[in-house]
Amino acid sequence: MPALPARADAVVIGGGVIGTSAAYHLAAAGVDTVLLERGSLGGGASAHTAGMVRTYFPGNPDTGRRAVRSLNAYREFAHHTAAPLGLKQLGFLVLFTDEEQIAAFEATRQDQQAAGVQVDLISARDAAGLNPLVDERAVLAAAWSPEAYHVDGLDIVRGYAAAARNHDARVFTHTPVTGIDDDNTVHTSHGSIRADSVVCTAGPWSGEVAAMASVDLPLTPHAVEMLFTDVPPSPHPELPMTMHAASGLRIRSWKDRILLAMGAPKGGETRAAWLGRVAGHLGTLFPDLDGIGLHRAWSGDFDASPDNTAFIGAHPTRRFLYAAGFTGAGLCQAPAAGEKLRDLLVGK
Known part of the structure; x- marks a missing residue:
């Protein structure tokens, strides 16, 4: 296994559909990006879904807006990632x-x-x-x-991960995060890396990861x-x-x-x-x-917020970004979530 680099502009924690989308969108924007995944890519919540992307979420047009944007991105997925999805x-x-x-x-x-x-x-x-x-x-x-539409969520994960690598992102699997210091030094079982920004996309473990950085995300598995x-x-x-x-x-x-x-x-x-x-x-x-x-x-x-609406944002006083609380609907919102994290990090 290659050694972790000493530093990166962004360290993305979590290699599911949201994390790989974030890594791709950041790397494609020129951000020096490292992705850390505790197990295998897509091995968490992304693998335990009904394999559907949809745009209608009863009572929640904001989620629908992200899902509409994401479906449009999936239709262009092969153009950006060279990985056709075969939406049915x-x-x-x-x-x-x-x-x-x-x-x-x-x-x-x-x-x-x-x-x-x-x-x-x-x-x-x-x-x-x-x-x-x-x-x-x-x-x-x-x-x-x-x-x-029916879609294989692992195809999305693999496509985004490959495209992120093509933009020089470095992806480390089987590398669980064990701590995050106040200066955004991220400690793992295989060493430490200093991040200008930490991006938490750890699905059901996002609350635990955020707590390592003294950030409160009110999530309930x-x-x-x-x-x-x-x-x-x-x-x-x-x-x-x-x-x-x-x-x-x-x-x-x-x-x-x-x-x-x-x-x-x-x-x-x-x-x-x-x-x-x-x-x-x-x-x-x-x-x-x-x-x-x-x-x-x-x-x-699955990671759930109190109102079942995802948290996507940035901490007000430290360089800690997050996208969590998708309650099993991460496939439907991953492209839009990755774009939002990119825009938050680069200041758009």
């Missing part, structure tokens, strides 16, 4: 089962559309037309956003377990990503099965009780899946 359009469907959810959608629809998000209210019948598994009798209406169904008894067409607004249950096609998520067991709740809740919503909304077997796909922690 599936669309995003949000099922409303009470009038309050519809009212909340209508209250933010204009703001969403002003942010560039393509989203409309459709009938339950139209929702069942888009996803034949939906029981239209269990649904009042739905939000439909066609701008949602948010556990998520994703599940596979058994192979359904009858073939199904490729489905849009579909979410139940009330419970947060999300499903999408995954080869010959269904991939689904609904958080993880709450405090004091057994896994069996949580699986029962998942199965209950699944059978009510999608009767063809009633009683189907459920199996662990993968699990992990």
Whole structure:
């Protein structure tokens, strides 16, 4: 393993989709950049997602604005990184089962559309037309956003990392950070490096990294377990990503099965009780899946802010920047987050 350099303009901590985006955007702007990753690139939260990028985030047009900008960047990804992504359009469907959810959608629809998000209210019948598994009798209406795509998150990580190296960024994996001094000397298990600026993009560990620099980021790790169904008894067409607004249950096609998520067991709740809740919503909304077997796909922690809106900014008194709290939606916002960190660091 090569030795760490003595110094760098920017040391980015965390080699997931946000960190590699930051490293690329900084290096491409001429910033001498070092990226430190505690494990392998993309081995944390970036690897534990449903593999979707979308622009519609219910109730949050600011996140949607970053996601719109990021989707445009992904469409140009191969031009900037020489790594084609192969975006596959599936669309995003949000099922409303009470009038309050519809009212909340209508209250933010204009703001969403002003942010560039393509989203409309459709009938339950139209929702069942888009996803034949939906029981239209269990649904009042739905939000439909066609701008949602399947993508391999590791392709994004690898593409950004390779492009960062092409702009002379130095990337060190299996190099956990153990401390950060007041002068921005970053200590690792393989030596120390003096940084003009530290950039924290460490996902669920961002709060710990920030605390090393005496910076408070109020983040709470948010556990998520994703599940596979058994192979359904009858073939199904490729489905849009579909979410139940009330419970947060999300499903999408995954080869010959269904991939689904609904958080993880709450405090004091057994896994069996949580699986029962998942199965209950699944059978009510999608009767063809009633009683189907459920199996662990993968699990992990996401970094969550108090209002589930990402923190992207700079400390007011020291050269410490951060982008964290994406709650599993980092793929959808990584290009815009990297651009924002670059602009903050170079003073735009």
